[in-house]
Amino acid sequence: MPAPGVKARVDRFWRAIRRLKTISEVGEERFVDNEDLIDAAERNLQVAVEATIDVGEALIARAKNIIENNGGKVLVSHRVEKILVENGRVTGVRARGKVYRSPIVVANANAKTTFLELVGEENLDREFVEYIRNLRMSPSAFMVFLGVDMDLSGYPSLIKNLDEGFGIIINSNADPSLAPKGMASVTLITLANYYDFPERGTREYLEKKKEMAEALISKAEKVIPGLSKHIVALDAATPKTFEHYTLMPEGAIYAFDQSVGVKRPYFKTPVKGLYLASASTFPGGGIEAVVISGIICANDICGWKR
Numbered sequence: 001m002p003a004p005g006v007k008a009r010v011d012r013f014w015r016a017i018r019r020l021k022t023i024s025e026v027g028e029e030r031f032v033d034n035e036d037l038i039d040a041a042e043r044n045l046q047v048a049v050e051a052t053i054d055v056g057e058a059l060i061a062r063a064k065n066i067i068e069n070n071g072g073k074v075l076v077s078h079r080v081e082k083i084l085v086e087n088g089r090v091t092g093v094r095a096r097g098k099v100y101r102s103p104i105v106v107a108n109a110n111a112k113t114t115f116l117e118l119v120g121e122e123n124l125d126r127e128f129v130e131y132i133r134n135l136r137m138s139p140s141a142f143m144v145f146l147g148v149d150m151d152l153s154g155y156p157s158l159i160k161n162l163d164e165g166f167g168i169i170i171n172s173n174a175d176p177s178l179a180p181k182g183m184a185s186v187t188l189i190t191l192a193n194y195y196d197f198p199e200r201g202t203r204e205y206l207e208k209k210k211e212m213a214e215a216l217i218s219k220a221e222k223v224i225p226g227l228s229k230h231i232v233a234l235d236a237a238t239p240k241t242f243e244h245y246t247l248m249p250e251g252a253i254y255a256f257d258q259s260v261g262v263k264r265p266y267f268k269t270p271v272k273g274l275y276l277a278s279a280s281t282f283p284g285g286g287i288e289a290v291v292i293s294g295i296i297c298a299n300d301i302c303g304w305k306r
């Protein structure tokens with residue numbers, strides 16, 4: 001049963017979706033000529049997006065409450081240094097020098113980090129270590145974050161240029177609280193290779209970042225004329241930035257290569273009591289997929305009892 005706050009937000013989401021469905025039933029021809037319907041569709045889409053964001057935040061707070069109300073503790077900024085294993089069975093973790101004992105550990109870090117660094121090769125058989133070592137990472141991304149003094153509310157929130165391989169996300173069209181009125185928050189994204197970037201913080205790295213940001217902005221300018229003249233805030237992120245902040249090897253966006261035929265590690269690991277719940281395991285990278293992996297893992301640990 002969702003908490004009242006979450007339920008109100010979910011109800012608001014579905015009310016907006018139902019209104020959108022009713023609007024869609026008038027048909028495209030009547031819709032495009034009717035300003036009132038277009039306004040109503042935009043307003044309801046806005047409400048649905050805002051409710052989705054609110055639900056995400058409320059769910060995190062709720063998950064923390066559930067854990068704490070059941071005697072658990074949520075520790076932030078505690079990097080796990082070691083997953084402890086005795087006789088093929090997990091016994092806990094060590095973080096900030098302190099040992100936390102547990103017969104079950106669910107690892108959310110990438111499987112290469114989990115097995116090769118945290119569990120340690122000495123606790124695994126050689127064939128499994130080779131399999132993990134040889135898994136190819138997925139591509140990473142290069143992103144530019146812009147604050148612009150332009151009203152971009154006439155553009156869609158998401159524009160994809162498949163020919164040139166980049167996307168434009170106008171965040172403030174999905175959530176107006178992200179920019180003052182008449183201004184916009186914009187993200188540009190393209191796929192990138194980790195090994196194309198020098199070491200973070202070096203002159204070469206900063207130059208490469210600047211060059212790539214300028215190139216991406218000039219591509220986006222073909223879609224949003226005048227964009228480069230209206231930038232009031234600019235930052236960029238490379239695969240090395242993603243690696244630094246998320247601890248994902250190579251800053252990979254989907255953990256491992258998502259090609260057909262790539263066998264991700266099973267969520268039950270060769271170490272008894274150690275599970276994976278992340279983009280490293282089935283069904284793969286992406287927000288929905290990692291949530292599914294968490295649901296599978298939790299149900300298995302709880303014996304699939306309802």
Ligand SMILES: Cc1cc2nc3c(=O)[nH]c(=O)nc-3n(C[C@H](O)[C@H](O)[C@H](O)COP(=O)(O)OP(=O)(O)OC[C@H]3O[C@@H](n4cnc5c(N)ncnc54)[C@H](O)[C@@H]3O)c2cc1C
Nearest residue numbers: 078079080108109141246247253254278279285286287290
């Ligand atoms: C730039 C970018 C854009 C993306 N765009 C989309 C998109 O549009 N749609 C979509 O569906 N997906 C997108 N993804 C992919 C999606 O974000 C990921 O697949 C998903 O977040 C992975 O979830 P996860 O739980 O496996 O890992 P993460 O969300 O990376 O969580 C792993 C956590 O483990 C922590 N950790 C690692 N090592 C340790 C340690 N030793 N001790 C303690 N904690 C540790 C990390 O700090 C991190 O918080 C994008 C990813 C990136 C990088």
